[in-house]
Structure formats: structure tokens, C-alpha cells
Amino acid sequence: MKLRLAAALLALPLIAAPVVQADIFEDAVKAYAANDHAIAFARAKEAAEAGDSRAQLLLGTLYLNGEGTQRNVAEALKWLEKASEAGEVSARYALAVVYRDGVAVQQDLAKARDYLERAPDHTGAQFILAQMLAAGEGGPANGERARMLFEEAAMAGHPDAQFSLGAIHAAGLGVPVDEAKAADWFRKAAEQGQPDAAYNLGLMALEGQNLPKDSAAAAKWLEIAAKQGLPEAQTTLGRLYLAGEGVEQSDEMALSLFAAAAEQGExxxxxxxxxxxxxxxxxxxxxxxxxxxxxxxxxxxxxxxxxxxxxxxxxxxxxxxxxxxxxxxxxxxxxx
Structure with a gap:
């Protein structure tokens, strides 16, 4: 598993570091964005050793992913921890993911949850924390707080949180069943390409469930999910092509979609x-x-x-x- 932090790093402000360090860090991020990982590593290391916490975050990620250098988990954790101690919430998020998923370390759900609790302003961290609270991972379950965190992350535009909130309203988990709200959140998530939400919307459009019954609209949503490899969506969209329902009939497309889903064991x-x-x-x-x-x-x-x-x-x-x-x-x- 590779952590993907470079896009977030590009948006970080430069006021926290001296100008020279900021220039070096900018060079590192630009090199990473250009897939020149060796230069990114060298510049990030220089800035990290000079105390730039953002560079420490990037350096830790490069060590963890083995990009521009040999993979070194101990060095990765060292630099991510330094960045975390300096207040970089993205470093806390990265450490939480490492310990939650057991990425080259012993899985430690309690430690993962602790890092997430210390990243209240990181939408991705709050989404994962909500998942852990809902499942009782790394500590006691708290369904009500989980739902609140899902809602906060969803309102901030996190597509997986929007899907989760839609599922909560669809199933009535701690709230009254509200399929209209579920459809609204699924739509918000699907418009950002969230495959499970797009699949659900496709089914709802096919069945006329809180949406107008519309095979063409269903095919549009199912295609979003199918292109991302969701086997159930590939199968359902293949059925539409086989029948010529909402799309131009095509045995070739149907077979291609069925084959893609079958390769995943559907x-x-x-x-x-x-x-x-x-x-x-x-x-x-x-x-x-x-x-x-x-x-x-x-x-x-x-x-x-x-x-x-x-x-x-x-x-x-x-x-x-x-x-x-x-x-x-x-x-x-x-x-x-």
C-alpha cells in the first residue's frame, strides 16, 4: 500500500518554515509531482533535517513507499513521528493508516485510533475514525459519535463519508430510515466518482426507488462504478447492454463486462x-x-x-x- 500525500503537500502554506527551507521543500514536491523521486527524496531529506515538518512528512512517506530510496519502515516512522510532533495532522493520519492496516508493522488499532483522535481537522482521518468507532476497533464502539463524524466528513465533501452517510440513512442506523436522504448523499458521492454510491444510484434508478425509473440514468451511474472495477456494477451494466435497456444493445459490451466481473469471481x-x-x-x-x-x-x-x-x-x-x-x-x- 502506498500513501498518497503529495497532492495535499502541494497545498500546504509556506509560512511555517524559513524561506530557504520553503524553497527546498517546494523543489521536493515539484520533483515528486514530476515522478522524479530520487530528486524529491534528496531535497525532502535536506529540508527535513533542517527542521521543515512538511518535508519530514514527505520524507517519511518516501521511505515508507520506497520511492527515491530503499524502503525503510523504521526511518519512515521516525520522520512521520517528527512531523506529527511538530503538528502535521497529515503525518498523524499517515501513522494511523500504517498502524490500522499493519503496513510493514504489527497492527495496532488502539495506536491508530489515538493518532486519528489527534487529527480533528483532517477529513480523511475523521472518516477512518468514524469507521473505527462504528466497528468498535481499537476501543469502545460509539455509533452516535461515528454518525456525527461521518456527517462532518460528508459535509466537508469526503466521498466515502458521503456514501457511508447515505448507507446510514438507507438502513436506519441510529436515525429513521430516509431513502430520499440516502439517495441525496449517494448522488453527492457518485458525482465525485465513489463507485459504491454510483452502483446504488444505478439500482435505485433501475427500480424507480426514490428516483424516477430511468434505465439510461441507471446506465450512466453503473458505468461510473463499472469503470472503477466494481464487479456487481459490471454485471448489472452488462445485463443492460445485453437487453439494450437504457443503452444501445451490444453483445460485445455485455460479454466484456461479464468477463471483467467474472475475473473478480462475481x-x-x-x-x-x-x-x-x-x-x-x-x-x-x-x-x-x-x-x-x-x-x-x-x-x-x-x-x-x-x-x-x-x-x-x-x-x-x-x-x-x-x-x-x-x-x-x-x-x-x-x-x-
């Missing part, structure tokens, strides 16, 4: 591919491959009885052996 996509290969729709008919997709979906709990009825006695012992071998290859590839 069982419905496998079941749909099984049907298409069985009848040769959009692809050359291949009963073995069809049966392999069917078996994969069945292993995930989706048994398509219509497929077995349609396949009938075409599923020979030889095809069964070949299909089972293909499923094992898919499972082995997914495990790597």
Missing part, C-alpha cells in the same frame, strides 16, 4: 457467461467453457437450474472433467 457474471457460451451468443459456442462458468457460479452458491435443463445430455463426462480443470485454474489464478 458469480452472477459467471452464470450469465455460461448461458452465452452454451448458445453461442456473441461468442463461438463452447459447451465446455459454458459448463466451467456454470460450475464456478455453483461453487459460489448460485445454481442456475435453467442452464442445466438447457444443456441436457451435452454435458458429457469428458466435458465435466475439462470444465472442472478450468475452474481449478481460475481459482488458482485468483488466489495468486
Amino acid at each position: 458469480p452472477t457474471a459467471h452464470a450469465l457467461l455460461a448461458r452465452l457460451y452454451l448458445i453461442g451468443r456473441g461468442v463461438e459456442q463452447d459447451v465446455t467453457r459454458a459448463y466451467a462458468h456454470y460450475l464456478f457460479a455453483k461453487r459460489q452458491g448460485l445454481d442456475d437450474s435453467e442452464f442445466t435443463e438447457a444443456a441436457g445430455d451435452r454435458i458429457t463426462p469428458e466435458i465435466t472433467i475439462a470444465a472442472e480443470k478450468q475452474v481449478e485454474e481460475w481459482l488458482s489464478a485468483a488466489a495468486r
